[in-house]
Amino acid sequence: MKRLVVCVWFIFLNQLNQYGVCDPSIDIENLAFLNRTTPSDRQLYDFRLEHPEPIGITTTSSGLPVEIRDTTALNMNQYKNQFHVDLMTDFTNPRIPERVVHAKGTGAWGYFEVLHDVSKYTTADIFNGIGKKTPAFVRFSQAIQSLGGYDTGREQKALSVKFFTREGNLDFLSLHTPVYFYKDAINFEPFGAVIKRNPKTFRRDFTAFWDFISQKPETLHATFWLMSDYGLPNGYRKADYFPIQTYEIRNKHGDRHFVRFNFRTCQGIENLPDSEANLIIPRDPDYFNRDLYDSIEDKNYPSWDLEMDVLSYDDVRRVNYDPFDVTRLWKRGTYHTIQIGRLTLNRNPDNFFRDVELAALNPSNLVPGIPGPIDSMFRARRFAYRQTQIHRLGINHNRIHVNTPLYRKEYNRDGKPPVLENMKDAPMYFPNSFNGPVWYVDESRPKDSLSLLQSKAVDLEVPAEFYHNYVVTEGQKGRFVNNTIALLLPVAPYIQRRVIRLFTLVDPDLGRRLTRSLLQAEQSPGFAPPRVLIPPKKHYYSSEYNMKLHG
Secondary structure, three states, X not given: OHHHHHHHHHHHHHHHHHOOOOOOOOOHHHHHHHHHOOOOOOHHHHHHHHOOOOOOOOEOOOOOEOOHHHHOOOOOXXXXXXXXXXXXXXXXXXXXXXXXXXXXXXXXXXXXXXXXXXXXXXXXXXXXXXXXXXXXXXXXXXXXXXXXXXXXOOOOEEEEEEEEEEOEEEEEEEEOOOOOOOOOHHHHHHHHHHOOEOOOOOOEOHHHHHHHHHHOHHHHHHHHHHHOHHHOEOOHHHOOEEOOOOEEEEOOOOOEEEEEEEEEEOOOOOEOOHHHHHHHHHHOOOHHHHHHXXXXXXXXXXXXXXXXXXXXXXXXXXXXXXXXXOOXXXXXXXXXXXXXXXXXXXEOOOOHHHHHHOOOOOOOOOEOOEOEOOOHHHHHHHHHHHHHHHHHHOOOHHHOHHHOOOOOOOOOOOOOOOOOOOOOOOOOOOOOOOOOOOOOOOOOOOOOOOOOOOOOOOOOHHHHHHHHHHOOOHHHHHHHHHHHXXXXXXXXXXXXXXXXXXXXXXXXXXXXXXHHHHHHHHOOHHHOOOOOOOOOOOOOEOOOOOOOOOO
């Protein structure tokens, strides 16, 4: 019995020491609190344990120490009280414009480690040298939700990573579905309007969504991914992510290859059924954010293997499909896959606004050896991302801490802060004869440039292949139909018919299933959403099919 008591006391002391606490005033009640809460729930409590004394004297924004009698605005000249003025002006001017899309999200710091030699394909410094580690910042986000939204909606999730390389910042903006809704950049604004709120009701408008989808058949493939099991992952950690577009890369000899990068989760793919996701919304609207934060604080660091599917320059000219089309997958057997390395996240931001909200990720941030995509969508993205970041953060957004490259020498200066050193007294024009920053010569850069002409044709074979190859079992088909019907119920009947006709052209069996389920749902009492035809066997289930897109 005495030995048991000693062991229990030893465990108790170890748990106290884990938090740096040896004060006997920390009693059993506090220890129980530590054991029953998650790191995100007790962040403030942990801060107090780490700082047993106040961290300093409160000041105004100009550094004036705040005297205790100035902590009230009663019975005094309020505008003479600078502490009060600071509080009021900060309250009324605290924020920057919200992102147009992908407003709600979170982020983490980490690193990328090269595990395989890919010098045959690219001269990019970040990918050359086995064992090389590059610091990185990752922002995860929800495509549709505003800052106050919830995480478990059926929509595209994103992993956007900024690698701080010795040759500049390299940004990959990735989605958890491997295809996008359209390839024509003119659809940027219309599709953005479709997923926003109705201007009168200020609600999500599924009539507008299906009206757009049914008139743009190229959107069906991405829609099918969202309606499938894969459309709603169980948190950010348990999903693969894809930068979507086909990137041109080149080696030291100037040889071109075309690749699609893939971030493959090391946690295993796991998805949520809508029935469980709907229960999470009121209980834990920040479910994805909390899961990522707690995982890192518990030192269960999430990671993703980075690989690339490769086509040579000659392969691109021989394949019988458009490898630059972001609405389709590459055909199996036409490419090979190369492993590169691993992205690991090991530190939560100390301040959410400073890191996550001020992060400016831009797909046109590229490095030597990765000149990037050549399709028309990417040309439009080069312009759009920079414009929105200037609007949101100002012209000097790349001088903000979370965006600053490891090395920069430029001729741009001034503007709204931050300006950092503002290039001090160096010459401010180019070219000059006074030893300002000079150019370099990339001898591997090809002398010719590529141009791409893309077809306007829409091929329904692409969504049909997805339905036949990835929605295979009765359970998968039942959930696919139920997820679609839930969004189709409030839509005008003639648009419902148009959607069903389009789904029938993709696969007659799918059209019949959709028609039967829609009638069943409409005839149910109170016109309620349809019953789950084939309930999932467990709350959180891994994909019943192999989500690897190759092999």
